[in-house]
Amino acid sequence: MTLNATFIGQFIAFAILIWFSYKFVWPPLVNAIEERQKKIADGLAAAERARKELADADARVADEIRKARVEASTIADRAQKQAIEIIEKAKQDAIVEAARQRAAAEAEIENLSFKAREMLRQQVAELAVKGAEKILAREIDAARHRDLLDALAKEI
């Protein structure tokens, strides 16, 4: 159990080992560990970022879909309204046209019936005159009583 030069030898060996550890062993191991820690942290951050981006994209897509749906429904509404308007307008046009046609027809009828009546009156007057002529052939001088006969025909 005596102390001897072994002490010195061990002391030197220890010093060399410490120096070696400090210089060559520890730094690369710790560097590797720290680098990996950084990589993992970066990876986690990237994953988190991607997750957030995905959520954003999802929200955007949902928003777009909602907007498109609203737009589609407004377009459909407008189309329907337009269709109703067109039909309504057509109906109105038809009614106006029908009224116009009827008015024209009525005017024509009026006109024709007037003409017929005029003709009828004329003929009745002539008939009356002819009848009167036949009855009064001997007593009435057609030329003398011309104005009288015309007034009569007008009256009929």
Next chain:
Amino acid sequence: MSAALFVLPLVAGDSPSEYVSHHLKHLTQPIGQGGFWTLHVDSLLVSIAIGILGIGIFWRTGRKATSGVPGKFQAFIELAVEFIDGQVRDVFHGDRRFVAPLALTIFVWIFLMNALKLLPVDLGPAVAKGAFGLEYFRLVPTTDLNVTLAMSTMVLLMMFAFAIKAKGGFGFVAELFTAPFHAHSPLLKAVLAPANFGLNVIEYLSKPVSLAMRLFGNMYAGELVFLLIALLFMAGGQFLFGDGATFGTQVGGALAFLGGVLAGAGWSIFHILVISLQAFIFMILTVVYLSMATEAH
């Protein structure tokens, strides 16, 4: 231990006490005049070899270390590195670039030196004698006080270095005389200075001595118990197969052998704890002492 029986003929002494003292002798080599200039060749050889082996493994792993996905072995080495770095971080608040590798060196080296204890006590001497014709060989370097005291002395010197670096040369010397007892008047300071200095000397000396003695004592005592267990095997073997063995002595021998097996297994398992714990204690106390040295009283 279990191998003790088979190598006994190579190294066994004539009597139990001779067996034990034979196992406790170092392989020595005088290198100069006087008793001091003697080397324990076995301690130095084994400790340096195992230090190179242990630190070399870490060095090789570190050189090929990738920051990508580590292999299983690199992961294991990194586990050890991170464990030690974590321990140092808890205790030492400052730049760990030197203290952490120091702690690693201490832990790995002492752990491996201690771990040699789990080899059969007769294996070292038997191989030394059988293969190299060496009379004595002590395998476990930490059972040599020179080894543990050299390491703890290095720790003491580093405590000085850390203290001087933290407080400056003057501050360090001043603190030796003004702490732990503080005074304000110059007269009281002068009165307290010797007491302070004495206490500081004791404090500084007690640290390396306790470090060295704790490790050495645990390992040496453990080694002695292993030797006693080996003696139990030896006795069992002699009773079983020795001249004039009767049925009675054979039963006794068998019992002694069985006791040796149980005691050896138990003590070995216990020493798995002891070798790790002692390496850890030496490491953590070193870090604590260095931390204390950098902090002002």
